[in-house]
Amino acid sequence: MKHIYLLAIIVATAFGASAQSVEPVETWEENILVPDGESEGVYSMYMTNVGSSDVNLRVSAHVVSIVFGAEYRFCWGPSCFLWTTEDYTSPDQDYWIVNIAPGAVDTTFYTDYRHNDNDGISTIEYCWFDVNNTSDESCYTLNWHYGVPFGVDDVQKVELSAMSPNPVTGTSSFTYQINGNPVNVNIVFHNLVGEKVQEVQAQGPNGVVFVNADDFETGIYFYSIVADGKVLSTQKMVVSH
Template identity: 25%
Template sequence: MRRVYLFLALTFFAFGLNAQNVQVTFEDEVVNVDDTVNIEILPDVTFKSYFYIENITESPISAMAKYTKILSEEGDEFLMCFGECTIGNVAGPVTLNPGEIFEGFDIEFTPTNTNNRLLKVELYEELTNDILHQYYVKYYSETGLEQAKSNSFYVKAYPNPANNHVKISYSIPNKYSAAKIVVRNMVGQVIEQYDAKVSYNASLNINTSDFVNGVYFYSVIADGVTLSTKKLVVKH
């Protein structure tokens, strides 16, 4: 009988570890429990990583955020914002109602070199300390600074969904001579068009206060070639 009780206890314990109370999203991709988010870094360039947190239970959650340095350099400082911003490793609490998506969680890091770093990020219940979700953030570099600046391409929008404004951060490889960012609606009509810099680590601020609520698509086009198209949601 004791073996049965032990088996049941272990089963419930394992179920508790695997039960997911919140869903974490990074750059439109779901981050599962114990996943690793990889972020390529360059020295003296600030990297801000945004994570969306959704309460997928039927009850309110009072959530805290914590990171632990698994691999780091002396003097490394991370700025974590979870409701409020802190240079400490714990932030919160933030109340998440059922179905609510919280967009105010980000971690900012400015490396002084390209050595690898690794953080363990934990979201936990304020009163019980129960783990809601945990994952890892790895900072790494595979290329030299000038090569990365020359060849790098990325684009992302924040916040998304947007209310009155959205910031589009991007890098466009210097092999292109001219670029633009085009915003279209669901039927493909051009709503706005902006000149973009052929540059590393550039950004564009767009006023969306006059945009009608709905789904849009923003594209980065360089020398007539569409490099990327992503979804933008406007919700006032």
């Protein structure tokens, strides 16, 4: 097996029990080429809780499309689940719910894709959600390529999504992605007068950031993705209590 990519998912704070139902968050997408000679691809995902409260998460996988004869599975917490071609959600039992303490990093999630010598593209969407409020989720789509290369147009550049939902009244999220391999990647929040109010060090060049309104005063803020000291992109968010 070969680990092809690494994704860092940042949980900026606990999913608040007071968070309201949210609009569907934007789905972030990645193309992965399984090289010739490799029987399967493996994609790892790290999750860091930089908030002040525990988070308790489950994960679901939705098969958008899958090549006939191919299969996938994912591992989460203490278990790797069965290979399948269908949708699957980690069980709603304490044993399979992953708790991440403040400041801790969870490295238990990864997903495998077996092409079984069948060429084509399989698309699977993964969503992480709070066990106490399943409407609060963030999703990530993997396009597995085997025998079907993708071109330059498929390679994503620097991207920083809009906050969703915005205004932030409970828990909201946004995604970022950076080409290349920067040494230091940070998410920096400033208020309207330019004062830095929060800075988060990312675990890698790609991630999902969860923001809780309780960590900010009511007002207008700007969040930026900063790689090796260079501001690459900035978006605005509004916090309302």
